[in-house]
Structure formats: C-alpha cells, structure tokens
Amino acid sequence: MRYAPIAAALSLLIAVNASVGQGAEPEADPRAAVLIAEGRAALEAGEPQEAVDAFEAAFAVDPAYTPILLDLAYAARRQELQGKAIRYYREVQARDPRNFAAIAGEGEALIEKGAIEKAxxxxxxxxxxxxxxxxxxxxxxxxxxxxxxxxxVTAESLLPDPIIIQN
Known part of the structure; x- marks a missing residue:
C-alpha cells in the first residue's frame, strides 16, 4: 500500500518515455535523399520506370528509410503493377503496422486490382x-x-496504336 503512489508515478514515467521515443522517422541518408528527389521528379515528369530506378538505388543506399518503400509502391501503381505495389505497402506495414499511408495505399491498389472487399x-x-x-x-x-x-482487358486494348504515315 505504501508503494502504490510510487509505482503509479513510475509506470506513468515509463509510459510517457516510451511514447516520446516513437514517432518521427529518422532522416534519410543524404545520398538516398538525392536519389529520392530524382525519383519524385521522374514521377512528376511521367517517367515511372526512371522513378523506380532512382527509388531502388535510394533503397540500396538506405534500406532502413521506410518512406522509400511508399515511393516505390506509388511508382509501381503508376506502372499498373498493383501486385508489386501491394508487396511494398505490406513491407511498410511489417515495419510499422500503424502506418496509415501504407494501409490506405494498399487499399487503393486493391481497388485498382479489383479486390474491393479486401480494400x-x-x-x-x-x-x-x-x-x-x-x-x-x-x-x-x-x-x-x-x-x-x-x-x-480486351484484345483491342492489347493492340498497339496504329502508325500513321504522313507525306
């Protein structure tokens, strides 16, 4: 009974300490940050494969930086590779089960894939x-x-656009 106030204060201190330690994502390696910026610029320019290349290089430099996986997932979705995007989103969730961007992104990729109930x-x-x-x-x-x-997907959608030759 005499130790109850001390135990309560100590448990409160431990809880506050534990919550302060979580949260902010560490900074990316500067070399990876440059590659991430290149990848995002490539996405804005409509070049998803170049973006994937830059993001994969950034991930090789700094594999602990989780936001790179979100960028890779978005680039995969831009290439209409929803299955690959879902794998990236799930890797983020394995690292942080409460990453809301990854949960929402996976849901959108599932919708694009046609898996509405999973979404x-x-x-x-x-x-x-x-x-x-x-x-x-x-x-x-x-x-x-x-x-x-x-x-x-229809047979017509798989055919290339016709080539028009002008004289």
Missing part, C-alpha cells in the same frame, strides 16, 4: 486505428464510394 477491410482497419475523419480514411472511403471498376 473495405483496409478501410475498416484505418477507421479503427486512425478514426473516421483521418485524411487517409476519408481518401480511401471516397475511392471506394466512387466505385472504381477493375480494368477490363
């Missing part, structure tokens, strides 16, 4: 961890509501 489970995870008004939750809910249809 709904990602939305439920976001709602339970982040809340209903979290930006990631709202974005994924909107994407689900718009009813993104799975891509239809």
């Amino acid at each position: 709904r489970s990602n939305l439920a995870r976001l709602e339970s961890h982040c809340g209903a008004n979290c930006p990631e939750t709202l974005a994924l809910a909107e994407r689900l509501e718009t009813g993104a249809q799975p891509r239809m």
